[in-house]
Amino acid sequence: MTRLNDLRGYLGALEALGDLRRIDRPVDPHLEAAAVTRRSTEQRRPAPLFETVTGADPGFRLAGALGALSSVPGHPYARLALSLGLPHTATAAHIVDRLVAARARAPIAPKLVPSDGAPCKDHVLLGADGRLDRFPRPLIHQNDGAPYLNTWGVIVARTPDGRWTNWSISRVMMIDNYHLTGLVLPQQHLGMIWQEWEKIGEPMPYALVQGGDPGLAVVGGMTLPAGADESAYLGALYGEPVEVVRCETVDLDVPYGAEVVIEGHLSAHRDATEGPFAEFHGWALAETSPQPVFSVEAITYRDAPIWPLCAAGRPVDDSHLAPTAGVSAELVATLRGAGLPVSTAWLPLGTACHWMVITVPGDWRASLPGVNTAEFVHRIGEVMNGCRVGRMCPATFVLDDDIDPANDSDLLWALGTRIHPALRQESWSGPIMPWYPCYTEEELHAGHGSIVVHDGLLPAVGEGRVPPATFEGVYPPDLRARVLEAEAEAR
Incomplete structure (x- = not known):
């Protein structure tokens, strides 16, 4: 290009x-x-x-x-x-x-x-x-x-x-x-x-x-x-x-x-x-x-x-897309710089840049032997709490990279089925930016509030992880091949 x-x-x-x-x-x-x-x-x-x-x-x-x-x-x-x-x-x-x-x-x-x-x-x-x-x-x-x-x-x-x-x-x-x-x-x-x-x-x-x-x-x-x-x-x-x-x-x-x-x-x-x-x-x-x-x-x-x-307002417009790319990239660079395996990050546009989604590779346990999901997500939260870009994310969700965080269908399915409503989350109190209406008036005027990081990671393969009920997840390879071949012939 x-x-x-x-x-x-x-x-x-x-x-x-x-x-x-x-x-x-x-x-x-x-x-x-x-x-x-x-x-x-x-x-x-x-x-x-x-x-x-x-x-x-x-x-x-x-x-x-x-x-x-x-x-x-x-x-x-x-x-x-x-x-x-x-x-x-x-x-x-x-x-x-x-x-x-x-x-x-x-x-x-x-x-x-x-x-x-x-x-x-x-x-x-x-x-x-x-x-x-x-x-x-x-x-x-x-x-x-x-x-x-x-x-x-x-x-x-x-x-x-x-x-x-x-x-x-x-x-x-x-x-x-x-x-x-x-x-x-x-x-x-x-x-x-x-x-x-x-x-x-x-x-x-x-x-x-x-x-x-x-x-x-x-x-x-x-x-x-x-x-x-x-x-x-x-x-x-x-x-x-x-x-x-x-x-x-x-x-x-x-x-x-x-x-x-x-x-x-x-x-x-x-x-x-x-x-x-x-x-x-x-x-x-x-x-x-x-x-x-x-x-x-x-x-x-x-x-x-x-x-x-730019006619800023309810998402999605210019005021969301460019900051999403920039903040997401800066967070990926920061987390990788801290030695944490990260696939990508993305501020879901529909949340008006209020949520952050971080995805990690399926083999992350090989990079962090002996570390469980809670410890891994805690380390991510510590890094986010210690940097300006991390404190810009009121709510963060850590997920496996079998989903695309920029795909709303993928994301909503993952959030709905992998995020516990009360457990597997940790918060850090500290400085916040003054323009997030999800905080209370007192927090906004004080410039101080909490960010929360949710652990949505799946069990390791062979340790309780189940296949997704999708075309690729629950049908044998030979059958999938026949279906795809028939589709190609019908075109």
């Missing part, structure tokens, strides 16, 4: 698969574009590309559902796979394996190239010319606090001493033509970097990137270790450096093929009220919070720029 290095190449690949729908009629960014996008995700339709957006400059466009499930029959993860340089036929396990493999490779630093001729520099707006009202300004949900300009873009930030550059996704809301605000949470890498600037009382330089390398949104939503450079990880994933150019007004680099780049500084104080916004958990909560202000000091953009949007 040839790597796609910008949003336009990615959209072209979707169109070739019949997974892109061009909408030529005028579409209002005030709710209408998001409503169409939301409908497309819920109905598994092609991704909408809005060619005419009312209120924006002529030629400025919006694209929705870029990371949602694909409409291509039999290949639900086609959009995610293409964004990572995989064939559109890749399965969930293949996608996780690719992300895990990239973690084991040496990082490939981005390549700084001259700005002259860079698509993202087709137009350069400085100072008062850099107004946001010439661009599409999508209001995503009717009760949102304001238009949310960033739902699928990446924020570039760097520590004051320059040791760590971070690319991450965080929602960002419009205040006026020159100011934005967004979630800057202390538990997330953006918040960690901002706190270093807050400590010295200086505003933090930032760049907000729309478009660019299709893998940006996936990697920006991953839970790489603190200090890791997402751009270098993306280079390891692609096997070649990401090309970047220097910003106009801040000492940061952004993808060469970005659609739009907003530059400026993030205030050193929480000066604005952010929210509310309907989120990935599927609920339109009314919560707001004090957050810092992004000043808009320059905007650069391509000819006929395309601004991506």
